[in-house]
Structure formats: C-alpha cells, structure tokens
Amino acid sequence: MSLDLAYLARMAQRGAFTRVVVARAQGSVPREEGAAMLVWPDRIEGTIGGGALEYAAVEKARKGLTGIEKIPLGPAMAQCCGGAVTLAYETFDASSVARIAGDWHARPLGRTTNPPLALTRALSRARDRGETPPMLIGDWLIERVTAPATPIWIWGAGHVGRAFVSTLAPLPGLAISWADSGVERFPETTPEGVTPLIAENPADLVPLAPSNARHFILTYSHALDLELCHRLLTHGFTGLGLIGSASKWVRFRKRLGMLGHTAAQISRIACPIGDPTLGKHPQAIALGVATGLVKELTAAQAATERGTRAG
Structure with a gap:
C-alpha cells in the first residue's frame, strides 16, 4: 500500500x-x-x-x-x-x-x-x-x-555477488550499488536499477557510500574483505555482512582489533552471512541473505509506522 x-x-x-x-x-x-x-x-x-x-x-x-x-x-x-x-x-x-x-x-x-x-x-x-x-x-x-530508497552496497561480482544482485534487483525500495575491480568482473548485462562501480582497489570507493547504507562483502580476496571491513568501520554504516566461515571471522576479529577497532564496533559486522542450512550454492546463499535483509527492512518499516501512530 x-x-x-x-x-x-x-x-x-x-x-x-x-x-x-x-x-x-x-x-x-x-x-x-x-x-x-x-x-x-x-x-x-x-x-x-x-x-x-x-x-x-x-x-x-x-x-x-x-x-x-x-x-x-x-x-x-x-x-x-x-x-x-x-x-x-x-x-x-x-x-x-x-x-x-x-x-x-x-x-x-x-x-x-x-x-x-x-x-x-x-x-x-x-x-x-x-x-x-x-x-x-x-x-x-x-x-x-515511500521514503527514499534504501542504499545497498554489494562488494564483489563473483558467483555469490551475481546471485545476490539478481535476487535483490527486482525488489522495490532498494538502491543497489555493485562494486568490483574491473569491468570484466561483471556480467554483460547489469540488472535494471543497479549501479556498477569500478575501481582498481574497490575499497577506495567506500567514501562514496552513504552512512546509512547496508553493505555485503562478497569479494574474491580475504585481504580486500579485511580492508573493506576496516574502512567501513571507520566510515559508518547501518548494516555490514561478510561472507566467510567461522574460522575466517575469528581471524578477522583479531586483525580488526589490531587495527584499533573496539569489540563493540567489530560486533556490528555479521559473519558468516546467510542461512547455513540452505547450503553453499551461490543462489542458496543469496536466498538466505536476501530473506534476512527483507525481514530486517520490513521490521524497521513496521517499527517506524508504530512510532508514527504513537506520536
């Protein structure tokens, strides 16, 4: 409505x-x-x-x-x-x-x-x-x-990134930015309403993201993943999800702490993302993550409407 x-x-x-x-x-x-x-x-x-x-x-x-x-x-x-x-x-x-x-x-x-x-x-x-x-x-x-579109930033145009973008792109109310290191990383046709962003080091694009964006880090490189987490923790965000295993997240928490981030700051990152019961197929990961995002946005909208009625 x-x-x-x-x-x-x-x-x-x-x-x-x-x-x-x-x-x-x-x-x-x-x-x-x-x-x-x-x-x-x-x-x-x-x-x-x-x-x-x-x-x-x-x-x-x-x-x-x-x-x-x-x-x-x-x-x-x-x-x-x-x-x-x-x-x-x-x-x-x-x-x-x-x-x-x-x-x-x-x-x-x-x-x-x-x-x-x-x-x-x-x-x-x-x-x-x-x-x-x-x-x-x-x-x-x-x-x-409706309020302005929710900014979604997807980092990485590999198999999971492509599956995630194709799942989210048809949904109304989202402004999707899709970042990677080269044009060859992207499919020949980008879904309508999705903005591709290209930089030799995609982490250099972080300053362009609005502070209320939700980010999903799905790149091919653990080093790039870590740099993105580091820069985004400094930059600010509404939500940040990182693909990876539990052991990867243990290493990342330690390294982000060494970079000066507090435990409370680091805990804002969700890792691993997705529903592990759905399996590791790219579409299954995308389905799990997208479902969680839609639930989160729906709950946030309902809370806003309740607050409006209360006021």
Missing part, C-alpha cells in the same frame, strides 16, 4: 505504463491489498496473483482501461477462492510520476473531482495521528509515498 517513486520513475524510463493495484480484497483472494503490477504493451513487472484474474487485468490494461473494477472471483472468474477484489487501473509516465508529492497520494480514478468529506477526514487523521486510511474511499485511491 505504497508508492515507491524511485521505482516508478525508473520503470517510466521504459515508456508509459498502466499500474494495476489491488485496492480492496475481501475473503479468499490471490494477493493482498496493495499488490501491484505494471503493464506495458510488450512486458509486465510484478504480479497481482497470476491466473485468470491477472491475465484478464493485463488484457484490459493494454486496451487502455483506467479506473476502478470490482470483481467477484467466483462468478466472474470461475475461481474457487470465493473472495472479491477491487482493482485500480492507472496510467503513469515520467511526468506524472514527477508530479507526485507529499506523504500521501490521493487521486480520483472515476468521475468525482472533488474529494469527499470521508477522504479529507481520513487524510487528516493519517497526518495528525498516524492512522492508516483505507486504500479506497469511493473512487479515490489513497497510497503512502
């Missing part, structure tokens, strides 16, 4: 698209309120649950449908879910994305041009009390505008 402006602006670079979002969900349905997909004439990004519902929505979006559509899944789609969904269809391009401002974006998707009193009151409670308004009031769609 949010609009990621950085993500939408990036998607608009491909051309105008129709965004289809689940604005209301009742009973048993394929996806929750806020689930969305973007539809171009030749491609789709995201999903509202697949199956007959999504197929029909894609066809309608490509035919230019805009507005609100209420769908009882049993009678209309012959689906056994038994629930009902209300879909909102809205066209975006670069200029319309750029015009979105404020914490909440409310707009009519029907014939109504004047906001109803219920909408005005809901937005007032959202801004004054932190109450989350319903996503749909009449034919007005209301969505929170």
